[in-house]
Amino acid sequence: MGVPSVFLRLATCNLACRWCDTKYTWDWQNFDYATEVVDLDVGDIERRIRTFDCSHVVITGGEPMLQQAELEPLLESLASDGYTFEVETNGTIVPQSGMLRHVGQWNVSPKLRTSGNGQEEREIPLALETFAQLPGAYFKFVASVESDVDEVCALRDKYSLPTDRVLLMPEGRTPDALQKKSSWLSEACVKHGFRFSTRLHIILWGDERGR
Numbered sequence: 001m002g003v004p005s006v007f008l009r010l011a012t013c014n015l016a017c018r019w020c021d022t023k024y025t026w027d028w029q030n031f032d033y034a035t036e037v038v039d040l041d042v043g044d045i046e047r048r049i050r051t052f053d054c055s056h057v058v059i060t061g062g063e064p065m066l067q068q069a070e071l072e073p074l075l076e077s078l079a080s081d082g083y084t085f086e087v088e089t090n091g092t093i094v095p096q097s098g099m100l101r102h103v104g105q106w107n108v109s110p111k112l113r114t115s116g117n118g119q120e121e122r123e124i125p126l127a128l129e130t131f132a133q134l135p136g137a138y139f140k141f142v143a144s145v146e147s148d149v150d151e152v153c154a155l156r157d158k159y160s161l162p163t164d165r166v167l168l169m170p171e172g173r174t175p176d177a178l179q180k181k182s183s184w185l186s187e188a189c190v191k192h193g194f195r196f197s198t199r200l201h202i203i204l205w206g207d208e209r210g211r
């Protein structure tokens, strides 16, 4: 949190979380694809990233791993000049070797029942088992209600997720909504040995896009 970064946000997602705050990347019933999405080839993206005086890139979405084949040459080229990478993913897609070679940190956010996604969509065992083996993987769960914590504990046990790399983050799109859930959620973190995360960009800028 707080690391200077260039954000690359990719369109489309394979889930449909009811509280998703980036529905403009995938919900084409309520958002206009042509307005929201800019089609860029890998070379265009690389040129844009290089205009920033910052060599750390966070790749997010939507679900960026849907485009991992296209990302591989981008990461390969930037990594040769010392760029480092984090990927934010919902943890349903198994990463391939080209991504594993260059991504230093995986911010894996498996979805819970309260996200509104069916279990078969949100819980892909091979993908979670793969991420659980990666030393650079962190598991950030969005918690809406207190019973979400029980489900996190069950997933932690089922997939042997490392407890010290499990983070619980309150769901909310305003500082007030985050504050209301932070009290019970931080207590749950203490109880279970999980880490607590707030949503820094919401506290700093609210739900404003482009920040």
Ligand code: SF4
Binding pocket: 013, 014, 015, 016, 017, 019, 020, 021, 022, 023, 061, 062, 063, 090
């Ligand atoms: S997985 Fe992420 S981008 Fe996709 S719907 Fe859920 S919160 Fe939104």
